[in-house]
Amino acid sequence: MTDAAATFAGSDMENRRGFTLIQYLVCLKGILQREWLRYLSQKERFVSSLVRPLLWLFIFAAGFRQVLGVSIIPPYETYVLYEVYITPGLCGMILLFSGMQSSLSMVYDREMGNMRILLVSPFPRWYLLVSKLLAGVAVSLLQVYAFLAIAWFWEVKAPAVGYLMILPALFFSGLMLGALGMLLSSLVKQLENFAGVMNFVIFPMYFASSALYPLWRVRESSPLLYQICLMNPFTYAVELIRFAFYGQIEWTSLIVVIVVMFVLLGGAILAYNPARGLTVRKQDMGGN
């Protein structure tokens, strides 16, 4: 190791200074890059993230088209095909799965030790967690756009401005769902249990929302379910995306999504706080 003698000596000055803005960006870039490289190295993850919504679009929607007529409700100005109706919900589904999946990878990371490498970085812990979250959202945004590109050929089209306005809507929704996943990852003890959470979180959130059917239809059949849908933050994410897709802002949804996002994010940061942390468990130890 003697050759590298000069590279080892730690400089006190270097260590005592705080981090500069550039260094914060270097850290964020590193975390984004790693998420992206991991995503690329797992080709099946990319394929399955696309196949899932496409199955719903090509098969489920085609089958239900005749059964379920959708009347004219905002933001739609005419009768729309069922495929058109569920596309924003499917975008939401991609974000939901991806948020849960990236937190699944956090549980995996924690068990495999990679999460430790992130958490022993000298940057503030909230910054590390937010960066990790942004990295997950960036990857899922690409998945949504890939899905929308295929849907475009399936005659599900929106005005050009919709493809632009959907970006912030997807971003906030993705952050909200990612924060939920992160909070869950800190609460769930083991990987096996997490599979259960997927079933108990993803499916109820998805089905009890406006993703597959308009809420007025839900109210007709079950007022209770309607109330549950109204309490489900995923409903607001889907509506935010739906209106944005047609160049409109649904303010209630926007506010709900942002508020819920901050609450969940705060919870996740608290849960990963070493002092109050819920991450303090025996199985985190790896060793003894």
Added chain:
Amino acid sequence: MTLQSRLTETSRNEERAKPAALELESVSYNYGQRKALDDVSFSIDPSRFTVLLGLNGAGKTTLFSLISHLFSPRTGRIRVFGQDINRNSGPALRRLGIVFQARTLDLDLSVRQNLLYHASLHGIGSRIARQRIDELLHSIDMSDRIEDKVRGLSGGQIRRVEIIRALLHRPSLLLLDEATVGLDIKSRATILKDIRALVQKQGISVLWATHLIDEVSQADQVLVLDKGRLVADGDVPTILAKTSAETINQAFSKLTGITELNVRGGRT
């Protein structure tokens, strides 16, 4: 007071003012009812190789998790070069290099990608990081493996890359938790030699946790942890004298109440 004694006094004061590389003050930690660490206090000197001896389950990994701020002790204080790890975790963590017992490299990424990721977590830009990575890999004769996926490396190579990763941000204190576990004799010897060279030539302080007694050398500071309690702290002659033992092996057996046979056999 003569000039000579004044000078000695001054240098002693300076010595005192210089913070220890690592200082623990009455640190305790529980998992529910089970006490993992019980009132542990010690300090380790800068530029010294310190061995933390303990059997599996003695509390070594808990201690490392507390020092590296993965979680906080319920009671007690931990300082790294005078910086409190809980109040001032940023500056303290910047001076720490950590090699965990569990493998922490991303198997699907290349050696370079793993190392660049770590550099970015310390705010080191890619130009400087690449330069340091090249130098460090060269120093352990692994330059030709830089683009290889970690999955393709041997256990010993993975460990050495992890050590290099811990050195990328030029820490002053290096923590290694059972770094040689599961490695063959040759890799073990190489790694131990490399780390000892770092202490001698670069003045890095090292805390080396192990359950393998033969890794202790005469000049080391030795800490013995048993069931969460620190049962010995000092250099080898001091510990031998205290326990009236002839070898460190014997001393360890007396301190932890196990038979020598088990100790020699490695993992118990």
